[in-house]
Amino acid sequence: MIRAILFDLDGTLVHYDFDTFVKEYLVTLGAKLANMVEPGLLVRQVMKSTDAMVRNLDPRKTNREVFAEDFFPAIGIPEDVLMPVFDDFYRSDFPQIKDRLGIRAHPAARRMIERLISRGLEVVIATNPVFPLIAIEERMRWGGLEGLPYRLVTSYETMHFCKPNREYYEEVLALIGRTPEECFMVGNDVEEDIIAGTLGMKTYLVEDFLLDRGRAQNHPDFRGTFEELVDFMERGPF
16 A cells, blocks of 8 residues: 655646756756856866765765765865855745746646645655755745655765766665655656566656656656646545
8 A cells, every 4th residue: 555655846836847847956056156156167076976865875975975076175175164055045046947947836736735744644755865955945945845844855975876876765764764665756757767566665746847858768657737646646546
């Protein structure tokens, strides 16, 4: 029996193109730190250090620790000097991206999650934990998803693995105390989200902002538009 529903965030519950968001994020971050780090260098190193997080399989290090160990020495500015600027960026500058990209909450998203929780299901925001929690919670606000009793929201401070590694999903399962057969994963990324099916979870591929890089042979159990997902969750076998 399904006990927990795992939802990807970007392009699944919050409706925007992730690649467009990343470009705007990097431009905004580069402008914020331009007086400290050359923007081109900053962008390259952010991407490189993010890749280090994705490739890391050392369970002793959080994603944040992996990022910091790779990023700050390469930039040449101590963490205690640069991190407060990052923190201010996420508080002051990051929220402005929503309006620049014209992001609006889909009214059915919050209603769907509220309905699932009211039926006794656990809901996990299973976003790729390459961002700090403050940035993830901000994007949840963009989707009108804040303030609900989620079982878990994955972030780089607490997680030790990233998508598309199976270890990410194994860690989520351990944290919520569920077996794969008790969980259902919903996402828009064939490689990063539907890999959960290889552990034994049922999966649903949301097609509105579909990401398929052609590198994975993962096949979802179900697929459809977001509107079809909402209907599925209402009548689904939970």
